[in-house]
Amino acid sequence: MESLGARPSIAILGAGIGGLAIAIGLIKRGVPVTIYEAAGQFSAVGAGIGFGPNSLNAIDLIDRRFREEYNKAKTPNEKAEFEHSVFDALYAEEGFGEKRGWTRGLVGAPYFTRSSAHRQDLLNIMASFIPRDTVKFGKRAQSIEQRENKAIITFQDGDVVAVDAVIGCDGVKGISRQAVLGDIAPEQVAPVYSGMYIYRGIVPMDKAKELLGTHAGDAKWFMAQGKGLVIYPISKGKEENFVYFISNKKSWTDGDAAVPCTKEEMEADLEGFDPRLLKLLDHAKPLRWPTWHHPKTLTYYNGRICLLGDVAHASSPHQAAGAGQGLEDAAVLCHLLALIKSPDQLETAFKVYDAIRRPRAQKVVLTSYDAGLLYMWQDEKIGDDMDKILENANQRLHWIWLHDLKTDIKKAESEFARLCQL
Numbered sequence: 001m002e003s004l005g006a007r008p009s010i011a012i013l014g015a016g017i018g019g020l021a022i023a024i025g026l027i028k029r030g031v032p033v034t035i036y037e038a039a040g041q042f043s044a045v046g047a048g049i050g051f052g053p054n055s056l057n058a059i060d061l062i063d064r065r066f067r068e069e070y071n072k073a074k075t076p077n078e079k080a081e082f083e084h085s086v087f088d089a090l091y092a093e094e095g096f097g098e099k100r101g102w103t104r105g106l107v108g109a110p111y112f113t114r115s116s117a118h119r120q121d122l123l124n125i126m127a128s129f130i131p132r133d134t135v136k137f138g139k140r141a142q143s144i145e146q147r148e149n150k151a152i153i154t155f156q157d158g159d160v161v162a163v164d165a166v167i168g169c170d171g172v173k174g175i176s177r178q179a180v181l182g183d184i185a186p187e188q189v190a191p192v193y194s195g196m197y198i199y200r201g202i203v204p205m206d207k208a209k210e211l212l213g214t215h216a217g218d219a220k221w222f223m224a225q226g227k228g229l230v231i232y233p234i235s236k237g238k239e240e241n242f243v244y245f246i247s248n249k250k251s252w253t254d255g256d257a258a259v260p261c262t263k264e265e266m267e268a269d270l271e272g273f274d275p276r277l278l279k280l281l282d283h284a285k286p287l288r289w290p291t292w293h294h295p296k297t298l299t300y301y302n303g304r305i306c307l308l309g310d311v312a313h314a315s316s317p318h319q320a321a322g323a324g325q326g327l328e329d330a331a332v333l334c335h336l337l338a339l340i341k342s343p344d345q346l347e348t349a350f351k352v353y354d355a356i357r358r359p360r361a362q363k364v365v366l367t368s369y370d371a372g373l374l375y376m377w378q379d380e381k382i383g384d385d386m387d388k389i390l391e392n393a394n395q396r397l398h399w400i401w402l403h404d405l406k407t408d409i410k411k412a413e414s415e416f417a418r419l420c421q422l
């Protein structure tokens with residue numbers, strides 16, 4: 001047995017939302033960590049991010065001060081009539097459906113309050129909780145091996161670090177997935193192309209209002225066959241975030257990164273959209289981003305290595321729930337790791353974490369993919385029936401939003417205590 005009272009050395013791989021969330025939770029609970037991040041500094045990929053009640057609850061349970069800071073930066077929908085809607089569904093076609101008599105398609109709940117943020121603002125808030133000497137930038141891990149109760153990380157620059165445990169938060173294509181699943185489920189290591197790519201950008205709100213009139217300023221989903229556009233306000237209403245979704249069932253053969261494209265190609269993809277919506281393309285980066293997910297993950301841990309965030313359960317973005325699942329992971333895991341009395345209890349903590357978190361997070365992955373089909377009119381039973389789409393949309397999110405994470409944490413703590421005979 002490793003010595004009782006010895007503080008485990010824990011490495012966090014990756015400083016995205018997942019890595020920073022678990023770091024905040026552990027630092028708050030006095031558990032020392034080192035974060036290794038491949039990039040040279042904190043950096044946010046993408047533009048805006050929206051959080052449902054479950055994500056906000058997770059933030060609270062990680063560190064109440066994190067929630068307080070998020071509350072200062074969050075952006076609600078602009079008009080009171082949309083306060084409780086995650087989005088208002090409209091047609092993407094010319095006139096937004098007016099010709100059909102369609103004026104509104106609210107999806108939400110009385111207990112739901114729309115809130116979003118600029119990713120850079122969120123990152124700045126999260127980074128403010130991390131002492132600078134906790135993060136080692138420019139450290140791209142190449143492999144992780146396990147030997148004699150140690151996880152050994154080899155970095156691209158030749159450095160080798162041995163720690164008691166690694167929490168892999170290295171994103172959808174992270175190498176920690178290989179370390180956990182490579183021997184036991186090699187077919188699950190690589191992410192699966194989710195059959196969709198996106199274009200995205202941010203436009204100043206004044207410009208968005210000039211282009212879209214009263215439709216700007218609130219979360220809207222403009223729907224069409226095999227495609228769509230989501231807009232929502234960020235940066236305290238000063239900017240509008242937008243994402244175009246393009247279904248493309250062919251396999252993705254253009255590599256991992258976003259692929260440069262022309263404005264003409266983007267416009268061709270969005271044929272049939274109201275011309276006002278196409279004007280937003282002037283503010284889009286001319287990049288085609290493939291989207292990936294992990295529909296199957298046999299386990300979130302293997303010995304002293306565990307997975308958190310997208311590397312465990314990357315999902316399609318259609319339920320705006322992916323980062324929220326990483327936050328829930330972090331809330332559960334930081335409470336568990338705070339109970340550790342000796343490094344040989346680490347594996348038990350990961351086992352309990354896996355049992356509590358994996359079924360829920362994997363269900364989010366699968367239902368997010370289904371939501372993509374639904375909102376892009378590709379659900380076989382519902383097709384383009386907007387009334388049915390809304391009926392379904394208004395049912396499908398409650399189990400995500402209303403989840404009782406506090407009870408999960410209590411269950412995790414008592415199961416850990418039972419297994420460790422505390």
Ligand SMILES: Cc1cc2nc3c(=O)[nH]c(=O)nc-3n(C[C@H](O)[C@H](O)[C@H](O)COP(=O)(O)OP(=O)(O)OC[C@H]3O[C@@H](n4cnc5c(N)ncnc54)[C@H](O)[C@@H]3O)c2cc1C
Nearest residue numbers: 014016017018038050141170171309310317320322323324
């Ligand atoms: C279009 C779109 C919209 C979305 N909208 C929402 C939303 O509204 N709400 C929501 O909850 N979720 C949303 N998501 C999902 C959300 O963006 C992700 O779930 C979340 O950002 C994942 O965070 P992460 O920290 O797990 O991974 P990442 O953000 O990918 O971070 C991984 C980090 O690890 C680092 N790294 C990678 N490899 C290595 C290595 N080998 N060594 C060291 N470091 C490494 C990277 O540099 C990076 O900093 C959306 C996703 C998309 C694509």
